[in-house]
Amino acid sequence: MSTPQHTSRYRDQVLTRGKIESLIAEGRKVVIVDGVVLKVDAWLPYHPGGDKAILHMIGRDATNEVKAFHAVETQHFMQKYRIGKIEGEWKDFVPPIQDGKFRTKEEQRSGNRGQDKEAVCELDSSRHSSSEEPSPLFEPADRGTSSLRQRRTSEDAASESSATSLDTLAIGEPATSSKKAAPGGDRTQQELQRDLETFPSLDPATQADIIAKYNALDDRLRAEGLYDCDYWAYGREISRYVLLGSLAYFFLQKGWYIPSAIFLGMMWHQLVFTVHDAGHMGITHNFHIDSLIGMVIADYIGGLSCCWWKRNHNVHHIVTNSAEHDPDIQHMPFFAISHRFFDSLRSTYYDRIMTFDPAAKVLLKYQHYLYYPILCFGRFNLYVLSWQYIFLGQGPRKGPAWWHRYFEMAGQIFFWYWFGYLTVYKSIPTGWDRFLFVLISHAVTMPVHAQITLSHFAMSTVDLGVAESFPQRMLRTTMDVDCPEWLDFFHGGLQFQAIHHLFPRMPRHNLRKAQGAVKEFCEDVGIPYAIWTFSKGSEMVIRQLEDVANQARVLSECQRSMTLKDMLEGH
Incomplete structure (x- = not known):
């Protein structure tokens, strides 16, 4: 198999966040490992573990996943696909396979020209930087979590903006995507709130620790x-x-x-x-x-x-x-x-x-x-x-x-x-x-x-x-x-x-x-370690299945009632 066509002088170039974003927007498969930027397009058809595992790492720092699943020799082999490096802390994009949206270089330029200068400064000051300041389109989960934790005890925690952030976190999609009409939306928010309260904060410092x-x-x-x-x-x-x-x-x-x-x-x-x-x-x-x-x-x-x-x-x-x-x-x-x-x-x-x-x-x-x-x-x-x-x-x-x-x-x-x-x-x-x-x-x-x-x-x-x-x-x-x-x-x-x-x-x-x-x-x-006996764990599974079954029964009855109502109104 041929070596990627990147000469050594390019392998140590510092790639900005905007550059990496534009590469992904053009369809390139870019992954960050130990501060190194890898473009793995050529490896997808060869990967013994399949392409899907790689696609979920596009635009993300995959260091822990790569080390957990690969031998040291394989990690060294990955350097063949190195196209540069990053500087500073990297904040993950939502991968395209998970509906992350990315802008080309031209779209980034036009978007920057259309922003109000004061708004840009205010936005920049509220973020942690990597190689370049992130776009609000690509980090809904992180941003939503931060604001949610700050508002958790406030009286407006159930406001419209909070609901949007909750939905965003639950589905990993941009905050502009509304899920209010989806069945069980309130249940999704409740489950999300439970996890946010049970597990450590998602702020960068806590997760880095x-x-x-x-x-x-x-x-x-x-x-x-x-x-x-x-x-x-x-x-x-x-x-x-x-x-x-x-x-x-x-x-x-x-x-x-x-x-x-x-x-x-x-x-x-x-x-x-x-x-x-x-x-x-x-x-x-x-x-x-x-x-x-x-x-x-x-x-x-x-x-x-x-x-x-x-x-x-x-x-x-x-x-x-x-x-x-x-x-x-x-x-x-x-x-x-x-x-x-x-x-x-x-x-x-x-x-x-x-x-x-x-x-x-x-x-x-x-x-x-x-x-x-x-x-x-x-x-x-x-x-x-x-x-x-x-x-x-x-x-x-x-x-x-x-x-x-x-x-x-x-x-x-x-x-x-x-x-x-x-x-x-x-x-x-x-x-x-x-x-x-x-x-x-x-x-x-x-x-x-x-x-x-x-x-x-x-x-x-x-x-x-x-x-x-x-x-x-x-x-x-x-x-x-x-x-x-x-x-x-x-x-x-x-x-x-x-x-x-x-x-x-x-x-x-x-x-x-x-x-x-x-x-x-x-x-x-501060992460709970879940361990139960086989009988207790089985009981929990059955209870979870029964809970969802009851929800399915209620939803079916509601849909049946709505259908009957529409039929009667039609007559």
Whole structure:
């Protein structure tokens, strides 16, 4: 792959905020990392983690995200795309994929000419600067939060301007975008106010302090060896996998199809955890080796695409619990964990409208009853998503991961040969037994779906905008599950989802060891650390689903009443 066409004399030039804004307005993909400006357009089709993860970082300081998800070698490789540097503190833009608006150089000039000089001076004095003073169009969340906190105890906190700022914060859009007519607007404001009062201030100084202490914690955990893989732990897990697979095969040969299906499902359930580590490069820390491990297990043994999961999961980690952007909470028409899904939001991941259609209006009213039954069928949905990713060519076809698509295609053929043909069709004589075998083996994997949703469904879905730091967002939107250490094998170590979101490349066997230090960090910076037992967390999820279901029921009744009223008035 060719080196970007920027000569060394340009790599150290100081780029103003206006220059970076104009580049993004022209469609360039510009990211800030450690004070360095990277133009990564050429890397998008090569990125093994998909383009969406990068697109959510455009115009932002992505230092924490880049360091959390990439090896040091990869971070050095990124310097190939360096086009300059910034000076001073950088204030994030809202990325284009999140509806951020940017001006070209000509638009900036014309806008500046049209401003009143005194108004400009007053505006400039009220802002923190980066390379150049920011435009009011690009930082609604940060500006709205600052004014909100100043007015929180004043009598006019519920004024028109406050409401606009609240809506702006909740959806990450400019304050000029009115959301007053949206269903549940008051509820959105209440949830936003709750988070603003519960979590640390979004002012730059507070968030910078959180980031500094988070980086210090990361250095401490590295020094303690918690990023080193415990290969003996994988030895124990491999023994467990072999035992479960052998029992499934033994009972299949005996004609005991239900026990065989149960043990096969248990093996699939356990294998997911190793695939997860491989997807995060957390086993050998070598891209090609870990990718190979993940694809062999996921595709050849489990029938699922490891590369699809990686693309999906990276976005989930960056925009956790965002209704518009996080694919892990976008399950319409079956589930909605926020009333905001009633707005028929557009998913930036799937590039489609999540329609609040007649099916959703019916299913969402009963989602708290349907939660566990639907999760039993979750693996079938993962098959479809995997096939779409592999056979529609959604992954990179160039760069270091170019061969992954073809290797996964072969894995799908292999899986459906041994499972679909040799196991289900050839080894099981009757249609009814085949049906039960497939259904039970897939339903047994339900706990892993329940565990992942448990860690997020009951947590905040409010978007506090680009002013919120990476560690605060991860802890605000993610819950850990408390359980005795001997039960870690069942949860795979991923019951520590909040810790995992803070340190995604840390091997999951070490997450429990990091828990004490994370608790200390949370106490120090004033961020609540959410941890509940599996039963309590499940109760919270069901309660959240029931709450949204009740809102859906009320909304449907209101719409029905309005329709009936219009019909009567028409006559």
